[in-house]
Amino acid sequence: MKPFYWGVASSAFQTEGYVQNDMTDWEALGGFRQDGKNPLYQNGSAHWLHWQDDFRLLEQIGVTAYRFSVEWARIEPERGQIDQAALDQYERMVDRMLELNIEPFLTLHHFTHPTWFHAQTPWTSELAQEAFCRFAHILLNRLGDRIRYWITFNEPLVWALAAYGDAKFPPGKSNLNEMMLALKNMLKTHSCLYRHIKSAFPLAQVGIAKHFIIFAPGRNWLAVDRSLTDLIHHFFNEMIPQAFKSNRLKFRFPLLFNFDEPIDLNNQIDFWGVNYYYRMLASFRLNLRKPIHFAFKDASGEGLTDMGWEIYSEGLARILKLVAGYGKDIYITENGIATGNDALRMRFMDAHIQQALKAEQMGLPVKGYFYWSFLDNYEWLEGNSKRFGLVHVDYKQNFVRTLKQSATHYARLISIDRTKRQTKNLKKF
Numbered sequence: 103m104k105p106f107y108w109g110v111a112s113s114a115f116q117t118e119g120y121v122q123n124d125m126t127d128w129e130a131l132g133g134f135r136q137d138g139k140n141p142l143y144q145n146g147s148a149h150w151l152h153w154q155d156d157f158r159l160l161e162q163i164g165v166t167a168y169r170f171s172v173e174w175a176r177i178e179p180e181r182g183q184i185d186q187a188a189l190d191q192y193e194r195m196v197d198r199m200l201e202l203n204i205e206p207f208l209t210l211h212h213f214t215h216p217t218w219f220h221a222q223t224p225w226t227s228e229l230a231q232e233a234f235c236r237f238a239h240i241l242l243n244r245l246g247d248r249i250r251y252w253i254t255f256n257e258p259l260v261w262a263l264a265a266y267g268d269a270k271f272p273p274g275k276s277n278l279n280e281m282m283l284a285l286k287n288m289l290k291t292h293s294c295l296y297r298h299i300k301s302a303f304p305l306a307q308v309g310i311a312k313h314f315i316i317f318a319p320g321r322n323w324l325a326v327d328r329s330l331t332d333l334i335h336h337f338f339n340e341m342i343p344q345a346f347k348s349n350r351l352k353f354r355f356p357l358l359f360n361f362d363e364p365i366d367l368n369n370q371i372d373f374w375g376v377n378y379y380y381r382m383l384a385s386f387r388l389n390l391r392k393p394i395h396f397a398f399k400d401a402s403g404e405g406l407t408d409m410g411w412e413i414y415s416e417g418l419a420r421i422l423k424l425v426a427g428y429g430k431d432i433y434i435t436e437n438g439i440a441t442g443n444d445a446l447r448m449r450f451m452d453a454h455i456q457q458a459l460k461a462e463q464m465g466l467p468v469k470g471y472f473y474w475s476f477l478d479n480y481e482w483l484e485g486n487s488k489r490f491g492l493v494h495v496d497y498k499q500n501f502v503r504t505l506k507q508s509a510t511h512y513a514r515l516i517s518i519d520r521t522k523r524q525t526k527n528l529k530k531f
């Protein structure tokens with residue numbers, strides 16, 4: 103029987119620091135902020151330097167799994183040139199996790215690329231697959247015997263939308279056909295990697311961490327808002343999982359957009375990672391360039407986060423039910439809140455974890471929960487102003503770490519649940 107994993111999640115770029123990649127280039131060009139102010143990165147949470155201390159904090163929280171990503175730009179800063187020292191450090195990190203009995207969940211792609219990538223092998227071209235697989239193989243050769251859980255891509259649709267839909271991420275394009283093409287190449291790359299990983303390490307579990315959102319009509323009384331909500335729900339939540347089953351990547355937005363192409367995915371995925379944060383309202387606007395308006399409202403009464411997002415814990419149960427329908431294991435690979443109010447963070451955790459455990463008890467294949475994020479870190483469009491962490495990072499004082507009360511709270515939840523499961527298992531024998 104596979105255990106239930108209790109973890110925290112992070113990504114390389116957001117926490118490590120001391121790297122140059124497509125995002126730092128983009129920031130230097132003023133790409134992130136409308137007012138052109140930069141830079142904001144300031145080395146994430148300096149985890150690349152402080153990882154040993156940070157792993158002691160993981161131990162203190164008592165997590166049984168840690169989701170992290172590897173920074174491609176660090177491993178291959180120039181095309182074809184591999185930085186062995188960086189690889190060595192990732193290996194030491196993985197070995198340390200294993201020593202601490204923490205299961206590593208390794209994400210290969212979490213939004214960032216080496217500086218040379220978009221000019222030479224962008225995701226809109228077939229060359230991307232070869233370049234990315236070369237990087238993935240380096241990790242597979244070095245760490246494949248110790249990594250059981252691989253997440254090939256984090257939120258491929260979110261990335262494609264930000265990079266090719268509304269020009270928020272590099273390469274900063276706004277072209278829906280290119281967006282779908284980039285997405286298609288990423289998914290093809292996933293399925294190719296799936297075959298490679300499984301043939302080298304048959305026990306490995308390979309999945310994708312996908313962002314899921316609860317959409318609701320802005321004006322429930324308006325039929326057009328209701329249809330729009332269904333359409334967006336299909337596009338954002340269902341299009342990719344359905345493509346895994348039907349081998350077609352397709353989406354149609356009446357009058358505006360139509361994409362329908364074959365794709366060889368053959369349901370090659372072991373688990374869906376669920377990244378869940380909020381409910382969002384969608385309203386139709388008579389504006390061909392921007393026909394959809396999104397907004398947040400505290401309709402649940404659970405409050406809004408510092409990102410302005412609506413907290414809606416019941417939504418997690420709804421998403422888990424939806425994803426269970428795809429017939430694969432489920433890990434909640436991200437769920438968390440940006441807030442300066444740690445009591446609110448604890449309420450957020452309690453409410454969402456309760457929904458996750460209820461779903462598991464109802465027989466849904468939920469196998470783990472990862473709080474986003476381990477440390478306060480760099481949030482893509484917001485810099486370090488938004489604090490998601492269980493661990494406070496003092497950006498002004500040498501990145502000093504302090505466990506928040508919510509970290510101790512999470513530690514307690516984990517410990518209670520683990521004891522419960524052990525007792526239950528003992529009773530079975």
Ligand code: FCB
Pocket residue numbers: 113116256257260313377436474481482490
């Ligand atoms: C998700 C991203 C993650 C983090 C959270 C807040 O969409 O995967 O890196 O920024 O949002």
